[in-house]
Amino acid sequence: MAEERPPRADALRNRAKILDAAEAVFAAQGLSASTEDVARRAGVGIGTVFRHFPTKDALIEAVFLGRVRTLAAKAEALSEAEAGPALFAFFAYAVEQAATQNAYADVLAEAASAAAPAGEGSPREPGASPVGAELASALEALLERAQRAGAVRSDIGAPELMALLIGASRAAERVGPDVRNRTLAIMFDGLRPLR
Amino acid sequence: MAEERPPRADALRNRAKILDAAEAVFAAQGLSASTEDVARRAGVGIGTVFRHFPTKDALIEAVFLGRVRTLAAKAEALSEAEAGPALFAFFAYAVEQAATQNAYADVLAEAASAAAPAGEGSPREPGASPVGAELASALEALLERAQRAGAVRSDIGAPELMALLIGASRAAERVGPDVRNRTLAIMFDGLRPLR
DNA sequence: ATATAATCGGAGTCGTGACTCCGATTAGAA
DNA sequence: TTCTAATCGGAGTCACGACTCCGATTATAT
Structure with a gap:
């Protein structure tokens, strides 16, 4: 059926950075912290965050x-x-x-x-x-x-x-x-x- | 100094209605319920709510x-x-x-x-x-x-x-x-x- | 009954934050 | 090196909710 491509290296790196940043930010400010804060802390754009986690809830759940x-x-x-x-x-x-x-x-x-x-x-x-x-x-x-x-x-x-x-x-x-x-x-x- | 006037009867009634409504709404939906919900439930306009309680926090505190x-x-x-x-x-x-x-x-x-x-x-x-x-x-x-x-x-x-x-x-x-x-x-x- | 000062109501303002879109960038294959 | 598809970034959109403003309404003193 659908061919599965391995994700690009930078994508994986960013995903990890986002997850780390989210953990830190949520720990510090609670779950009401904005997605932008997470992005900033991770050193990526917001778009990137939403590429990896389609929803803030998805991000939270991953953390x-x-x-x-x-x-x-x-x-x-x-x-x-x-x-x-x-x-x-x-x-x-x-x-x-x-x-x-x-x-x-x-x-x-x-x-x-x-x-x-x-x-x-x-x-x-x-x-x-x-x-x-x-x-x-x-x-x-x-x-x-x-x-x-x-x-x-x-x-x-x-x-x-x-x-x-x-x-x-x-x-x-x-x-x-x-x-x-x-x-x-x-x-x-x-x-x-x-x- | 400043002359204190007794509040109007309807004002007191509304204040009580708002307080009751707020208690019910917050109990049902949590503190993130909107002020408009409270107003609707109380049967008054939003303006009235904010007249009695200058801030949502003030309302919460009163409740x-x-x-x-x-x-x-x-x-x-x-x-x-x-x-x-x-x-x-x-x-x-x-x-x-x-x-x-x-x-x-x-x-x-x-x-x-x-x-x-x-x-x-x-x-x-x-x-x-x-x-x-x-x-x-x-x-x-x-x-x-x-x-x-x-x-x-x-x-x-x-x-x-x-x-x-x-x-x-x-x-x-x-x-x-x-x-x-x-x-x-x-x-x-x-x-x-x-x- | 009338005047008047307070209250009411809700449309509109403002700020915030989730989420989208697309041109610029870049990893990785050939 | 070159090409291409995937990823990146962030300005812009949209919805929502707190709060403001002011003409309409109404309680109360006279």
Whole structure:
């Protein structure tokens, strides 16, 4: 059918530059940052940005995908460690990210509602957003291991953990590190098995 | 000095209509809803909206003030009940509101950063936003009572509780009632004294 | 009932930001 | 080197939303 041509070298380079720039800009200014800012930061014209990503949403989604992949990789890496600490470390890491980078919490929230198999909320087009699925499954694996090791109470599931994670991330956005850590500690205590 | 005239009756009526409409519209569509939507819903012209509230932000703040007052009143009312349950009930109520009404969580977040005495984040003009202060003090009172009654661990302060509340509210926005309640339960367990 | 000062309404202004279009540029094949 | 198709850049278009302006309307004092 259609012949697939390999993309030109400069096109690939620009795509990468745009993605990096977008990540930086969104982190600094939030998702309402303008596409022009992204283009400027990437050192390309706006036209180029829209050539690579037909829509601002597409660009955002691409950035999100990268972030979630990073998170999932982190979870993967931690799966070698001891079960309980692994989960908590991942949790803390994710929240730390959210505290540092603006709009990172949005990534999580978006990923979550994308991953949710069934929700009463906003309907989702079928086939949209594979973004959250891998993160969800990574989280689920961590949780299960931690529960089997007796480090986390057994009466909760991945959705609750996800909600907690999102909440913590959002809460971390406007709070100092000390309060953030104490808040995390409270959540962790709540997650431990009841005695 | 300047003679103060009592406002006209219709002006007061319109102001109230606008406030009600704004609350409904923001609850339904979030804070990005347009001022025209508010005007239409209130059954007045845009000009009228801007006469009463010189800025969209001013309108938002006015709506927020009402909401926070309601919350504070709820806290007040609960202060008659037993200390521990009172705090938890308030917490659950606030989160419930956030889950139902869009952008209610923003109210809390805004109120919180307004109330925070010192933050490294965005600087605040002095004298701005008395909105959060009363809520903060109400919350603080509830917390202190609950701690004295031994229902809540004593090593946390109002900032942590506030962060938790905001997080829970934000997390509740896109989640079903069952997950929400289980998540709340986890937080409550974390808040109880360590055994 | 009349005067008058305040309020109302909504068409119009202004700024912003997503997205398009096309001539200039350039990577890569021959 | 030369040719060609793909990419680049950014000025221009378009939609939207906050906010202004002023003639029409109306509450209230006399």
